[in-house]
Structure formats: C-alpha cells, structure tokens
Amino acid sequence: MLCSISVIALLAVKNVRYLLITASLPKTQHWTAQSALVRSLIPPAQGCWHGPLVSIGDQCQVYDNLVAEQIDPENLDYMVLTAHGTGTPGLHQPLPEKLQAAINRGDFKMVHSTIDDAPSRMMGIPLSNSAWGAGCIIYKAIPKQ
Numbered sequence: 001m002l003c004s005i006s007v008i009a010l011l012a013v014k015n016v017r018y019l020l021i022t023a024s025l026p027k028t029q030h031w032t033a034q035s036a037l038v039r040s041l042i043p044p045a046q047g048c049w050h051g052p053l054v055s056i057g058d059q060c061q062v063y064d065n066l067v068a069e070q071i072d073p074e075n076l077d078y079m080v081l082t083a084h085g086t087g088t089p090g091l092h093q094p095l096p097e098k099l100q101a102a103i104n105r106g107d108f109k110m111v112h113s114t115i116d117d118a119p120s121r122m123m124g125i126p127l128s129n130s131a132w133g134a135g136c137i138i139y140k141a142i143p144k145q
Contacts, residue, residue: 021120029116034134038080041112041138046077049099056080073102079139083115090117092137108139 027033035055042048044059049071056062060078063071079099081092092115095103102108114135 024120028114029134031134034114034136037112037114038136038138042078042080047075049076049079049081049095069096071096071099073099073107073141074144076102076108077141079103079108081115081137081139083135090115103139106142108141110137111140112136112138 039056039059042056042060046060048056048060048062050056050062050064063076076099079095081095083090083092094100115137116135
C-alpha cells in the first residue's frame, strides 16, 4: 500500500513539473507557432528531412528516421531538426551519419534556429537540466554548381 502511494505521488510530481515547464515556455516555443514558422520558411514541393514537426507533409516530400538509410542527401532541399530527447540545450537530435556528414561538408547551411539553448526556469528556479520547447533548426541545401 505504501509503495502504491509513493508511486502515485511520484507521478503527480512529475506531471506538475511538466505542466510548470510547459507553462514557462514562450508562445514561440509552442508547436502551433513552430509549425506555422516551418511552413512559411520551406516552399512547397521540396524534399525535406523532418523531425516530429511533420506539419509540412501536405506541401513537401517529408522523410524521417524510418527511411534514414535510403535517403540520399542530394535529394533533400531542407533538413528540419529538433532537440527532442537530446537532454542538452541548443543541440539538435542526432542525424544518420551521411546526413550529418553533408552538413559538416557544407552541403547545407543553417537558415533558421529557434532551438532553446537554456534550461527552463520559473521565477529564476531551474525546472530541468535540459531545454524544452518546440524550437527547430532549419538547414537548406546549397545548390551544386
């Protein structure tokens, strides 16, 4: 019985913490704002590597981790990366090796970044060790000459 109460209390604290973190985010770090931003920055009919913000799936060919091994970076016009699950403020999710290599070679340039680079705080008190929010980094392919 005591164990059950402890588990329930732990879950309640975790949910309250999540609600506090979410409430502390600026409106620009919410999914709706980021979705609208991504849609405005990426023209229709482009090939795009995309994280969880698949809101452009109706206007672009969107690829994700499920087909990572089949993606040729030369077929991508954009990469949209988020920080979900990295645990490190300002760092995007790891990419498949060949996509990261394309960025490192300079085949893509960063054209936009709204990834939060600081842990969430409320009244100056850190709520987490990592950054939260729906921010993203957008890389655009540099045309071959």
